[in-house]
Amino acid sequence: MPLTVLFSIGFLYPIARLVIMSFGDAAADLEQYRRIFATPLYLGVLSRTISTAAIVTLLSLMFGYPVALAMSKARGRLALVIAAAVLVPLWTSVLVRSYAWIVLLQRSGLVNAFLVESGFIAAPLKLLYTDGAVILAMTHVLMPFMILPIANALRSISPDYALAARSLGAGPLATFLRVVLPLSLPGVFAGCVMCFILAIGFYITPALVGGPEAMTMATLIAQQTTVVLDWPFAAALSSVLLLVTLLFVLVFRRALSISKGINSVA
Amino acid sequence: MTIVRLAGGVGIGAVLFFLLMPTLLIVPMSLNGTAYIELPPRGLTLRWYLDYLADPDWQAATVFSLKIALSTAVAATATGTLASLAIVRGSLPGRNALKALAMAPMIVPHVVFGVALYLAFSPIGLTGNFSGFLIAHCVLSIPYVVITVSAALERFDPALERAALSCGASRTRAFFSVVLPNIAPAVAVAAVFAFLASFDEATVAFFISDTGGKTISRKMFEDIDFNLTPVIAAVSTLVVAISLLLMGSVELLKGRREE
Numbered sequence: 001m002p003l004t005v006l007f008s009i010g011f012l013y014p015i016a017r018l019v020i021m022s023f024g025d026a027a028a029d030l031e032q033y034r035r036i037f038a039t040p041l042y043l044g045v046l047s048r049t050i051s052t053a054a055i056v057t058l059l060s061l062m063f064g065y066p067v068a069l070a071m072s073k074a075r076g077r078l079a080l081v082i083a084a085a086v087l088v089p090l091w092t093s094v095l096v097r098s099y100a101w102i103v104l105l106q107r108s109g110l111v112n113a114f115l116v117e118s119g120f121i122a123a124p125l126k127l128l129y130t131d132g133a134v135i136l137a138m139t140h141v142l143m144p145f146m147i148l149p150i151a152n153a154l155r156s157i158s159p160d161y162a163l164a165a166r167s168l169g170a171g172p173l174a175t176f177l178r179v180v181l182p183l184s185l186p187g188v189f190a191g192c193v194m195c196f197i198l199a200i201g202f203y204i205t206p207a208l209v210g211g212p213e214a215m216t217m218a219t220l221i222a223q224q225t226t227v228v229l230d231w232p233f234a235a236a237l238s239s240v241l242l243l244v245t246l247l248f249v250l251v252f253r254r255a256l257s258i259s260k261g262i263n264s265v266a
Numbered sequence: 267m268t269i270v271r272l273a274g275g276v277g278i279g280a281v282l283f284f285l286l287m288p289t290l291l292i293v294p295m296s297l298n299g300t301a302y303i304e305l306p307p308r309g310l311t312l313r314w315y316l317d318y319l320a321d322p323d324w325q326a327a328t329v330f331s332l333k334i335a336l337s338t339a340v341a342a343t344a345t346g347t348l349a350s351l352a353i354v355r356g357s358l359p360g361r362n363a364l365k366a367l368a369m370a371p372m373i374v375p376h377v378v379f380g381v382a383l384y385l386a387f388s389p390i391g392l393t394g395n396f397s398g399f400l401i402a403h404c405v406l407s408i409p410y411v412v413i414t415v416s417a418a419l420e421r422f423d424p425a426l427e428r429a430a431l432s433c434g435a436s437r438t439r440a441f442f443s444v445v446l447p448n449i450a451p452a453v454a455v456a457a458v459f460a461f462l463a464s465f466d467e468a469t470v471a472f473f474i475s476d477t478g479g480k481t482i483s484r485k486m487f488e489d490i491d492f493n494l495t496p497v498i499a500a501v502s503t504l505v506v507a508i509s510l511l512l513m514g515s516v517e518l519l520k521g522r523r524e525e
Contacts, residue, residue, distance in 0.1 A: 002344075002345045002349075003345050003348065003368060004364075006401070006408075007368075007405060009401065010383075010401040013386055014379070014382035014383050014385065015379070018378070018381060066281070082282060084286070085282040085285050086282075088286060089289055093505050094466070095483055095487060095490065096505060096506055099292070099486075099499075099502055100291055103499075140284065140288065143281075197373060201374075203375075203469045204468055218375065221378070234381055238377070238382070249373055
């Protein structure tokens with residue numbers, strides 16, 4: 001099988017080598033791991049990575065769900081507009097989108113110019129290179145991964161269910177909360193897991209719009225390899241990130257079919 | 267009720283604006299007449315596009331990226347289609363394992379994969395060159411190919427293939443004259459996905475590039491970090507245009523398939 005050969009050379013072997021390296025020269029040397037878990041700085045980066053991913057997932061869900069609902073209901077030209085607004089960013093390079101946020105948020109950027117001119121603030125704020133900028137830009141990048149699986153789930157719900165609920169006397173809110181929302185939960189799960197997994201491993205956006213204090217696991221790993229050149233430590237950090245991701249995937253494997261979530265995106 | 271609807275509509279409109287606006291801003295920025303990035307743009311110029319075209323660094327990165335992305339599209343589509351056949355049609359006991367393996371690159375964080383590739387590839391001279399990138403980008407693109415082609419294979423009626431076989435066609439013959447024409451649109455879509463996945467990929471490229479072998483996304487990443495000129499806006503606009511053009515054609519292909 002060509003796939004097996006290719007993946008052995010280009011995927012399994014490198015990952016295995018990385019994990020082995022993290023254990024040092026002597027077999028099962030846990031020194032690097034001790035360093036990660038004994039240093040508050042590194043533990044802080046790990047917990048910030050996870051909490052940032054959680055916030056981004058939550059924001060994407062909160063703002064993405066209504067859009068998914070509108071997407072599943074809309075017809076004609078309106079449907080086209082919504083689809084374009086969701087798909088155009090998805091098909092646009094992450095680099096380009098991070099770049100756009102840099103331009104918007106920088107000191108002389110559009111957001112600051114607008115706030116100063118309209119008299120909300122006296123002097124430009126520091127918006128770029130903050131945690132807020134990372135969360136904003138990451139939400140922008142990942143929201144389509146939330147919207148599409150939910151919209152797919154909503155589309156597959158037969159409108160008869162809602163009609164039945166209405167005819168039995170449920171108001172629109174009750175119909176939504178008790179019929180539509182529960183039926184859309186598989187899509188919500190798929191979207192959340194996709195968002196979260198992509199967010200914890202995200203490199204480009206935090207590297208470009210985040211500051212030194214807004215470090216994530218991904219930017220820390222990159223720093224260890226390109227600036228500090230501490231490869232064994234970078235390997236250990238990578239293994240931890242990989243493990244966290246895999247744990248998360250395993251825990252939610254039942255709730256999710258990754259290929260389903262991705263299929264609705266692709 | 268109408269007020270609730272109105273508020274909902276405005277809220278959804280705001281989210282759509284948030285999603286769409288940053289990408290669209292790039293276009294006026296790339297046409298801005300001054301060296302600073304400002305909005306609204308002052309004067310219109312194509313200077314930044316000409317600068318991009320004239321710069322040997324950008325030229326080299328663009329050609330390198332296109333070569334890799336085209337080769338990735340061909341190689342990943344071929345490998346991924348074969349793997350999909352094995353996953354959907356095969357009777358091997360390892361089918362599920364194979365499927366999990368093919369999907370794994372979507373789950374492994376790209377930074378981790380990048381570091382791992384650097385460690386494995388640099389001793390054997392596979393960093394900063396075509397072969398190293400081809401292997402890396404094939405691995406990253408194959409999940410998209412497998413998802414797209416498997417979905418098409420599952421929709422395709424196996425009885426047609428059996429009919430061909432019972433009429434005396436060999437397995438290869440049956441594949442090329444019956445199965446492949448039927449799943450051809452999905453294979454084409456998969457090739458476009460693979461091309462874009464490679465062309466846009468920046469994280470792994472960050473680790474396995476070197477000064478000689480640099481893809482366009484790697485060069486963009488560097489310039490955004492250190493050298494923020496309007497040329498980036500021009501390059502970004504071109505990259506977005508290529509992606510949208512390709513994905514637009516995919517939508518047309520999909521539409522035709524569903525009719």
